[in-house]
Amino acid sequence: MDFATHLTSNNIKPSLQRIKIFEYLYENRDHPTVETIYSDLVGAIPTLSKTTVYNTLKIFIDNGITHTVTIEDNEVRYDAIMEEHAHFKCNDCGNVFDVEIDVSGLNFKEIKSFKVEKTNIYLKGKCNKCLNKIN
Amino acid sequence: MDFATHLTSNNIKPSLQRIKIFEYLYENRDHPTVETIYSDLVGAIPTLSKTTVYNTLKIFIDNGITHTVTIEDNEVRYDAIMEEHAHFKCNDCGNVFDVEIDVSGLNFKEIKSFKVEKTNIYLKGKCNKCLNKIN
DNA sequence: TATAAAATTGTAATGATTACAAATTTAGAT
DNA sequence: ATCTAAATTTGTAATCATTACAATTTTATA
Ligand SMILES: [Mn+2]
Ligand SMILES: [Mn+2]
Ligand SMILES: [Zn+2]
Ligand SMILES: [Zn+2]
Numbered sequence: 001m002d003f004a005t006h007l008t009s010n011n012i013k014p015s016l017q018r019i020k021i022f023e024y025l026y027e028n029r030d031h032p033t034v035e036t037i038y039s040d041l042v043g044a045i046p047t048l049s050k051t052t053v054y055n056t057l058k059i060f061i062d063n064g065i066t067h068t069v070t071i072e073d074n075e076v077r078y079d080a081i082m083e084e085h086a087h088f089k090c091n092d093c094g095n096v097f098d099v100e101i102d103v104s105g106l107n108f109k110e111i112k113s114f115k116v117e118k119t120n121i122y123l124k125g126k127c128n129k130c131l132n133k134i135n
Numbered sequence: 136m137d138f139a140t141h142l143t144s145n146n147i148k149p150s151l152q153r154i155k156i157f158e159y160l161y162e163n164r165d166h167p168t169v170e171t172i173y174s175d176l177v178g179a180i181p182t183l184s185k186t187t188v189y190n191t192l193k194i195f196i197d198n199g200i201t202h203t204v205t206i207e208d209n210e211v212r213y214d215a216i217m218e219e220h221a222h223f224k225c226n227d228c229g230n231v232f233d234v235e236i237d238v239s240g241l242n243f244k245e246i247k248s249f250k251v252e253k254t255n256i257y258l259k260g261k262c263n264k265c266l267n268k269i270n
Numbered sequence: 271t272a273t274a275a276a277a278t279t280g281t282a283a284t285g286a287t288t289a290c291a292a293a294t295t296t297a298g299a300t
Numbered sequence: 301a302t303c304t305a306a307a308t309t310t311g312t313a314a315t316c317a318t319t320a321c322a323a324t325t326t327t328a329t330a
Binding site (some may be wrong): 023069070072073074078086088090091097099100101102105106108113114115116117118119120121122123124126127128131 | 144174181203205206207208221223225226234235236237238241248249250251252253254255256257258259260261262263266
Binding site (some may be wrong): 013015023035047049051052074075076 | 289
């Protein structure tokens with residue numbers, strides 16, 4: 001995966017900050033927050049500003065190479081994987097996992113008259129590791 | 136539906152504010168925000184405080200008679216209908232509709248090892264009214 | 271009625287996000 | 301290589317939702 005090329009082919013000029021932020025998102029599939037992205041990258045890019053992280057993520061979203069994960073009402077997470085998938089958050093460890101899902105099995109009623117453009121599925125519970133943990 | 140009784144049977148003392156807020160939520164199925172609830176009720180309860188709305192909704196949620204709808208990353212909506220259902224937000228008019236859904240058709244993979252306690256399904260697109268509107 | 275507990279209220283504090291203008295970097299023309 | 305304009309990044313201030321907290325009011329009980 002050539003990140004600069006990916007940005008360019010999506011009409012985003014590949015500045016250093018943009019490449020590093022996208023690379024971070026693509027490598028770290030744990031759906032980080034702005035705070036996490038910033039604090040993990042500011043070491044490698046000492047001049048990095050949190051405003052740039054916000055601006056850059058907005059550009060990514062507007063150009064369709066990133067989306068938000070709002071599984072919790074008090075934190076916005078970001079995800080560069082655009083293939084359709086669901087999310088599972090463990091109430092114990094707080095981790096957010098990707099979940100493969102087959103939405104074709106979904107059966108709606110009102111939906112006949114609506115035009116659905118995006119489907120978000122958020123699951124919560126206990127992850128495998130936390131289930132097998134001794135308390 | 137006797138709201139005071141409903142609160143009492145869920146271990147919530149039925150104060151005037153709590154009754155009115157729950158009644159509002161139950162009658163207005165459009166998933167209002169704190170701001171909407173407050174501004175719509177302050178006429179009838181002139182002493183009402185926004186803090187009370189926040190406190191009361193937290194009590195409702197902790198006692199399982201209300202839940203949040205976080206279909207948008209910049210607004211928290213509230214819902215007193217606890218029967219399982221999905222939500223659809225129209226990108227045009229902004230309304231959030233209830234959607235009957237059969238989650239039994241959902242087919243997961245990783246889920247085998249996870250314990251799912253809650254499922255939230257959020258859909259976005261265009262509602263019937265906006266689809267048939269002339270622009 | 272007197273007293274204590276519970277609920278409500280108003281204000282201040284916090285934290286995330288956005289607005290905005292200055293500084294820096296980039297790209298193109300000469 | 302130098303100049304200039306546009307784009308990008310940065311830092312700070314403003315905004316907005318939510319929470320903390322102490323004072324006030326209401327409710328329950330003796
Ligand atoms: Mn994901
Ligand atoms: Mn609903
Ligand atoms: Zn876990
Ligand atoms: Zn609509």
